[in-house]
Amino acid sequence: DIRWFTTGDFSVHYVEEHEDVERWECRWDRDRHPNTHNTRLRFHKPPTATEITDLELPLLDIYFTVFTAVEQRIETL
Numbered sequence: 653d654i655r656w657f658t659t660g661d662f663s664v665h666y667v668e669e670h671e672d673v674e675r676w677e678c679r680w681d682r683d684r685h686p687n688t689h690n691t692r693l694r695f696h697k698p699p700t701a702t703e704i705t706d707l708e709l710p711l712l713d714i715y716f717t718v719f720t721a722v723e724q725r726i727e728t729l
Contacts, residue, residue: 660711661692664718665701666725677701678721680714698725 656662663681670676679696691706709717 662711662714664714666718666722668725674699680707680718682711 653663653665653667655664661682663679665679666677668676676699677696678698679701680694681696682693683690690704691708693707693709693711695705695707697703697705707714
């Protein structure tokens, strides 16, 4: 799921659901609502997307980052 807003904020959410395995997901986003616990640009780590890491990269580079990560994930399946 890719959402890009006119404000420049975005969310890219990758989810896998398999019959015999728990849901696996991760998310990259630039939050529209600043907070005190993370920068606006961040990565929600798999497998649950609950652990968050701050990111520092140009916004358009997020596409290459996401596609590379998803491709690497697919290769492990």
